[in-house]
Every structure is written in structure tokens, then in C-alpha cells.
Amino acid sequence: MLKINNLSSRYAQVKVLNKVTLKVKEGEILGLLGRNGAGKSTLLKSIMGLVEVVSGSISLDENILSEQQAHNIPKYGIGYVPQGRRLFPELMVEENLKMGLLVRDSSTDVLDWVLSLFPLLKSRMKQKSGTLSGGEQQMVATARALCLQPKYLLMDEPSEGLMPSMTETILETVEKLKTENVGILLVEQKIEGTLRVSDRIVFMENGSISEESDPQKLAENPESLMKYVGVKARY
Ligand SMILES: Nc1ncnc2c1ncn2[C@@H]1O[C@H](COP(=O)(O)OP(=O)(O)O)[C@@H](O)[C@H]1O
Numbered sequence: 461m462l463k464i465n466n467l468s469s470r471y472a473q474v475k476v477l478n479k480v481t482l483k484v485k486e487g488e489i490l491g492l493l494g495r496n497g498a499g500k501s502t503l504l505k506s507i508m509g510l511v512e513v514v515s516g517s518i519s520l521d522e523n524i525l526s527e528q529q530a531h532n533i534p535k536y537g538i539g540y541v542p543q544g545r546r547l548f549p550e551l552m553v554e555e556n557l558k559m560g561l562l563v564r565d566s567s568t569d570v571l572d573w574v575l576s577l578f579p580l581l582k583s584r585m586k587q588k589s590g591t592l593s594g595g596e597q598q599m600v601a602t603a604r605a606l607c608l609q610p611k612y613l614l615m616d617e618p619s620e621g622l623m624p625s626m627t628e629t630i631l632e633t634v635e636k637l638k639t640e641n642v643g644i645l646l647v648e649q650k651i652e653g654t655l656r657v658s659d660r661i662v663f664m665e666n667g668s669i670s671e672e673s674d675p676q677k678l679a680e681n682p683e684s685l686m687k688y689v690g691v692k693a694r695y
């Protein structure tokens with residue numbers, strides 16, 4: 461289990477997360493919703509060791525990740541797809557994926573598994589990543605994170621800026637990964653799709669987790685979403 465326990469973290473002098481407690485089980489999809497600036501990306505960056513932890517802890521099974529340096533975190537089996545994708549635009553798709561394989565010395569069998577999830581990438585291997593469409597770039601970013609065969613995948617707004625059909629593809633991949641027993645912490649703005657694929661939903665507000673909800677109940681009662689996401693969800 462991935463456990464975040466009473467975590468507070470900050471950028472230089474600015475404290476952002478305030479006593480966040482959260483668990484993600486193996487093979488579970490946890491949807492994390494909240495307004496811009498709530499601290500969602502900071503939480504994912506804290507798990508990856510990219511933001512200073514002030515107090516509290518992050519652990520994966522018996523390992524305490526918050527005592528590890530950032531470059532070691534992926535080796536424990538945590539994949540991270542950052543907001544905005546962060547590919548190496550000048551590198552070919554193949555090269556981006558090989559960087560993913562290197563992190564954990566994964567074999568080419570792993571690459572075959574990843575490409576079976578994103579068959580479209582097979583025909584793009586020699587293309588420079590920066591020349592792909594937004595949806596294809598998201599596939600590469602997700603595929604790269606999967607190259608380390610993660611037990612958990614942290615996804616930060618994977619559908620940002622994508623057309624609806626691409627958003628669907630990403631959500632289908634999330635569901636497929638669930639069947640492969642990968643636990644997913646999914647940060648999203650597209651509420652409807654997030655409610656559909658998530659097992660549980662948590663809301664973040666001002667750096668704290670304010671409530672845990674059942675996605676089905678939220679879908680039946682979308683007014684309750686207004687408080688945390690500030691938009692009227694459509695169904
Ligand atoms: N690199 C940074 N340095 C200082 N403050 C930051 C930095 N990144 C984010 N913040 C601040 O932390 C808060 C939470 O941001 P973020 O985690 O990106 O929110 P979200 O992902 O929910 O939109 C915001 O107030 C933001 O301004």
C-alpha cells in the first residue's frame with residue numbers, strides 16, 4: 461500500500477501541504493480532485509521527493525520513501541507522469557522510452573508490454589517526441605513511466621489540453637492498468653471521466669484533504685461537486 465501520513469511540505473518558505481493523509485491500495489484508482497492551486501501537483505511531487513517534506517511520512521509497503529532521495533523513488537516502483545508531460549522533445553519516442561527502461565534496468569519484454577497498451581506508438585518510434593500531437597505525447601509520457609513496471613502510477617492531469625477522444629483513450633488505459641493491478645493516483649480536471657474510472661474520490665482544498673467520497677454518489681448528486689471544483693459538472 462502507498463501511504464501518505466500527516467504530510468506537510470513546502471517550497472522554500474511557502475508551506476503548501478498541510479497534514480495530508482491518504483492511502484492508495486494496489487490495483488485501486490484513487491481520483492484526486494480540487495481547484496487550481498489546491499496543492500494536487502505538490503502532493504505528487506512530494507511523493508516523488510521533488511518537494512521538501514516538513515513533517516509526516518510517505519511509505520510504500522515497508523519502505524519509507526520520504527527518507528529517500530528523489531532519484532531513488534522510481535526504483536521502488538512508483539511511476540510519475542508530470543503535468544505538462546515533460547518529454548525530451550528532441551529525442552525520438554524510442555529514446556524517451558529507453559530512458560524509462562534504464563531507471564530500473566527493465567528488459568525489452570517490458571517495452572513489448574507497454575507497446576501493447578499503446579499500439580499506436582509502434583509506428584511512431586523513430587519520430588521526435590516534440591513533433592507528436594498532444595495525445596500522442598501523453599501516451600509517450602505514460603508509456604515512459606510504465607517502462608519501470610510500477611506498482612503505483614501518479615498521473616497529473618493526463619487529459620489536459622486533449623480532445624475528448626484522446627481523453628477517452630487515456631481513461632481506457634487507466635482502466636486497463638487497474639486490471640494489471642497497478643494502483644493509480646489520478647489528478648484530473650475532467651470530472652465526469654474521473655468519477656467513472658475511480659474507485660474512490662478525495663478532494664483537496666488549500667493543501668489539505670477535505671473529504672473522501674464515493675464516485676457513484678457524486679455522479680448522482682453533482683451539486684456537491686460545486687464546493688470543491690467550482691464548476692457545474694455535466695452528466
Ligand atoms: N515551484 C513553486 N514555488 C513556490 N510555490 C509554488 C510552486 N509550485 C506551486 N506553488 C504554489 O503551491 C500551491 C499549490 O500548487 P499546485 O500544487 O501546483 O496546485 P494544483 O496542482 O492543485 O493546481 C499554489 O499556491 C502554488 O502557487
Ligand SMILES: [Mg+2]
Pocket residue numbers: 500501502543616
Ligand atoms: Mg497541478
